[in-house]
Amino acid sequence: MKPKILFIMHMPPPVHGAAIVGQHIHDSKLINDAFCCKYINPSASTKVAEVGKVSIRKIRFLLKLIKKIYSTIKHFKPDICYYTPTADGWGIYRDALTIQCMRWAGAKKIILHMHNKGVAAYSKKKLSHFAYKTIFRNNKVILLAKELRTDINQFVSDHQIVYCPNGMPETINETQFKHVIEKRTPIEDKAKILYLSNMMSEKGIWILLDACKMLKDNGFNFECNYVGNWGDTTYGEFCKYIKDYQLENYVKVNGPKYGKDKIPYLEGANMFIFPTYYHGETFGLVLLEAMEYAIPCISTFEGGIPSIITNGKNGLLVHQKSAKELYKGIMSLIQNPIEAERMGLNGRKYFKESFTLQSFEQRLKEILENYFTD
Numbered sequence: 001m002k003p004k005i006l007f008i009m010h011m012p013p014p015v016h017g018a019a020i021v022g023q024h025i026h027d028s029k030l031i032n033d034a035f036c037c038k039y040i041n042p043s044a045s046t047k048v049a050e051v052g053k054v055s056i057r058k059i060r061f062l063l064k065l066i067k068k069i070y071s072t073i074k075h076f077k078p079d080i081c082y083y084t085p086t087a088d089g090w091g092i093y094r095d096a097l098t099i100q101c102m103r104w105a106g107a108k109k110i111i112l113h114m115h116n117k118g119v120a121a122y123s124k125k126k127l128s129h130f131a132y133k134t135i136f137r138n139n140k141v142i143l144l145a146k147e148l149r150t151d152i153n154q155f156v157s158d159h160q161i162v163y164c165p166n167g168m169p170e171t172i173n174e175t176q177f178k179h180v181i182e183k184r185t186p187i188e189d190k191a192k193i194l195y196l197s198n199m200m201s202e203k204g205i206w207i208l209l210d211a212c213k214m215l216k217d218n219g220f221n222f223e224c225n226y227v228g229n230w231g232d233t234t235y236g237e238f239c240k241y242i243k244d245y246q247l248e249n250y251v252k253v254n255g256p257k258y259g260k261d262k263i264p265y266l267e268g269a270n271m272f273i274f275p276t277y278y279h280g281e282t283f284g285l286v287l288l289e290a291m292e293y294a295i296p297c298i299s300t301f302e303g304g305i306p307s308i309i310t311n312g313k314n315g316l317l318v319h320q321k322s323a324k325e326l327y328k329g330i331m332s333l334i335q336n337p338i339e340a341e342r343m344g345l346n347g348r349k350y351f352k353e354s355f356t357l358q359s360f361e362q363r364l365k366e367i368l369e370n371y372f373t374d
Contacts, residue, residue, distance in 0.1 A: 003372045004036045006078040008069060008098075009113070010043045015229065015258060016198065017285045018084055018115035019043070021166055021360075030361045035368065038076055040069060042084075042098070054090050062094055066101050073105035079372055081107045085135055087151070087280060088118035088128075096131040099139075111140040111371055113164075116280035117151045117303060136160075140371050142364075144283040145304025162367050165307065167360025168288045170352075171263060177348075180267045180293065187270040188337040191215075191222035191330065194269035194295070196262065196286045197276070199238065200231035204275030204300070206241075210323035211275075211330060213245045220334060222250060224273075227265050229256035266293045271333055271340070274299040277320035284308060287315075288355045291347035296340045298329045308355075314347035 009022040025031055026039055044061040073081065081102055085095040102110060112135070123129045136155040142164050143149060149161065172180065185192055193212075197203045205226065212224050224247075226238075235253065242251050257265065272290035274297065281303040288308070290297050297315035299305050309315040316332070318325040333340040 002034065002036045003080065003368070004076060004078040005038075005080045005082055005368060006069075006072060006076060007037060007039045007082045008042055009039070009082065009084040011039075011041045014043075015256070017166070017283065020285060021113075021115065022084065024167075024169070024357055024360070025364070028357075028361050030358075030365055031368075034365050038072060038078070040065070040072065062098075066098055069098065070101050070105045073102060073107055077106070079108055080368060081110045082113065082368075083110060084113045084115055087114065087116040088122035092122070092128055092131045092135065096134040099135055109140070109371060109374075111142060111368070112136070113142040114148065114152070115144070115282060117148055117282055118279055119151045119155070120153070121279075123154065142367065143304075145307040147304045147306060148282055162370075164360070164363045164367055165304075165355065166283050166285055166288070167355050167357045167363075168285060168292070168351075169357040170292065172292060177294070184268065184270055186337060187334055187340050189221070191220065191334050192268055192270045193222055193224040193330070194227065194265055194272050194290070195224065195274070196227045196257075196265065196272070196289065197274060198231045199226065199228045199233060200278065201233065202276065202278040202281075203228075203231075204273075204277060204320075205233070205238070207275045207321060207323050207326055208273050209241060209245065209247070209251065211273075211327040212247055212251055214323065214327040215330065216245075216247060216250055218331075220331070222330075222334075224251045225254055225265055225269070226252065227254045227257050227262065262289070266290065266295065269293070269295050270344075271295065271330065272297045272315075273326070273330070275318070275320070275326050276300055276302050276305075278302065281305070288351055291351040291355070294344035294348040296333055296343035297347065298326065298333070312343075314343050314350055316343075 010019045011022040012019045042065055044058040123132050132155050141156050141161050144165055195208055199205055215222050272295040274284055274286055283304045287297050297309055299309050300320045301317050309317055311317045316329045318329050
């Protein structure tokens with residue numbers, strides 16, 4: 001008899017890192033063959049801008065969700081309940097209530113997969129501290145990287161923690177990859193910069209725009225493509241800044257692209273920029289996408305990103321909110337094309353060794369099997 005697992009996890013829409021991983025788990029043949037699975041999507045948001053906001057509709061949704069989870073546990077009797085909690089904001093009270101109801105329903109073992117961070121900062125409030133104690137009590141916790149351990153130190157012991165870096169499906173084989181590299185514009189001829197994430201301030205969109213202005217003012221030949229869904233700004237507002245900076249001939253805004261529609265941008269880019277300072281940033285799946293295409297990455301020291309980008313090996317890490325430092329990083333790649341190519345190829349090698357979807361699925365399968373036999 002296969003172990004029974006109830007997966008309570010986010011899946012698109014909206015599209016964000018945790019939802020993408022949730023969809024991969026849902027569709028995984030390896031996971032579904034190894035376990036008897038049921039899935040519940042707890043997301044009440046349909047747009048990125050709605051995430052983290054409270055509404056009457058969401059409260060009604062939560063009550064229906066808890067009822068559904070309670071009933072499913074009672075009838076399905078899972079050996080493990082897998083849950084993806086939030087780290088801060090009103091969502092922690094929702095999670096605390098939901099997890100406690102899971103215990104009342106008879107959940108044997110609960111494993112929490114943390115896709116964001118912010119526990120340490122938000123736990124200073126008495127009510128939130130109580131909520132975290134409820135969420136983490138006696139539960140196994142999956143973290144994406146060791147850098148994220150300190151965020152939950154006060155609520156979780158070492159024996160409760162396991163590490164499982166994310167992975168992404170491969171989208172390009174070796175033959176296709178060779179053709180892409182042959183066609184790609186040399187970085188010294190024209191820097192083809194790509195930003196691929198939600199259009200949010202904390203993801204660094206304005207920092208990159210400031211760096212682009214510095215590149216223009218200093219005579220560099222470049223093209224910067226922004227690809228992503230709108231978060232806390234609008235197309236009109238962003239284009240106004242492009243015009244004010246006189247970057248109309250340098251910066252292009254392409255809107256959200258998903259699946260195969262992203263591939264032309266990844267194929268054409270010779271530099272990937274992700275200057276995030278997002279408070280909940282943990283891993284940055286977009287960096288894995290860029291690495292598969294051998295694109296040297298520039299990102300920040302946020303969350304678990306140093307577990308993905310090794311400074312000087314497969315990219316560069318710069319301090320947050322520093323357009324000047326980002327500009328210098330971009331300039332260094334343009335002026336050292338051999339180093340940029342080496343970093344890109346190292347990134348592809350590291351991706352294939354550690355960050356494919358198959359690697360992630362195998363890691364998660366082993367974690368769940370080990371927890372079942374504990």
